Amino acid sequence: MEALEETLLSPEMIAARVRELGAEITRDYQGKELLIIGILKGALPFMADLIREIKLPLKYDLMAVSSYGASTKTSGAVQILKDIEMGIEGEHVLVVEDIIDTGLTLNYLVGNLRSRKPASLKVCTLLDKPSRREVEITPEYNGFVIPDRFVVGYGLDYAERYRNLPMIGVLKPEVYENG
Ligand code: 5GP
Numbered sequence: 001m002e003a004l005e006e007t008l009l010s011p012e013m014i015a016a017r018v019r020e021l022g023a024e025i026t027r028d029y030q031g032k033e034l035l036i037i038g039i040l041k042g043a044l045p046f047m048a049d050l051i052r053e054i055k056l057p058l059k060y061d062l063m064a065v066s067s068y069g070a071s072t073k074t075s076g077a078v079q080i081l082k083d084i085e086m087g088i089e090g091e092h093v094l095v096v097e098d099i100i101d102t103g104l105t106l107n108y109l110v111g112n113l114r115s116r117k118p119a120s121l122k123v124c125t126l127l128d129k130p131s132r133r134e135v136e137i138t139p140e141y142n143g144f145v146i147p148d149r150f151v152v153g154y155g156l157d158y159a160e161r162y163r164n165l166p167m168i169g170v171l172k173p174e175v176y177e178n179g
Contacts, residue, residue: 039109078105
C-alpha cells in the first residue's frame with residue numbers, strides 16, 4: 001500500500017490473532033451468553049471478524065464515542081455520539097475496541113457502562129499502546145502490544161481515511177504534510 005511507510009501487522013497476522021482471541025473468549029464464556037459492544041467506527045472490521053470466531057450464542061450492539069478530531073492527538077474529552085440500543089443490566093458485556101492509547105476513552109466508557117449494572121464487564125482490544133497510558137486500565141483480551149506510533153488500517157483512520165486497508169501500518173510523513 002503506497003501510503004504506508006511500514007506495515008506492522010499483515011492481514012495474515014491479524015487473522016491468526018483474531019482466531020486465537022475468539023477461541024480464548026469461547027473458552028472463558030462457556031455456558032454463558034455474551035453481549036458484545038463494538039465501539040465505532042474503528043472497531044468495526046475487528047468486531048466483524050472476531051464475532052465469527054466466537055462459538056457461543058451472542059448479541060451485539062454498537063456505540064460511538066469521540067475523543068479525537070482529525071488530528072493525531074487526543075483532546076481528552078469523551079462524548080457519546082451514539083448509544084447502544086439494548087439494556088445491559090444482568091448481561092455479560094464484552095467491549096470491543098480498536099486501540100487503547102491514553103486509556104481515557106475506555107476509562108470513561110467502562111465507568112459509564114458499569115453504572116448500568118451488567119453481570120460482568122470485560123474489554124477486548126485489538127491493539128494496545130501501553131507506553132502512552134494516562135489512566136490505569138488493562139484490557140482482559142489484547143491482540144497486539146504496539147510501540148508508540150500512529151497507526152492506520154483495519155478500521156483505524158487518519159482523517160477518516162485508510163480504514164479499509166487490510167493491514168495495519170504507519171503512514172508516510174508526507175501524507176500528513178499534504179493534509
Ligand atoms: P485513548 O482514549 O485511549 O487515548 O484513545 C483511544 C482512541 O484514540 C482509539 O479508539 C482511536 O480512535 C484513537 N487512536 C489512538 N491511537 C491511535 C492510532 O495510533 N491510530 C489511530 N488511527 N487512532 C488512534
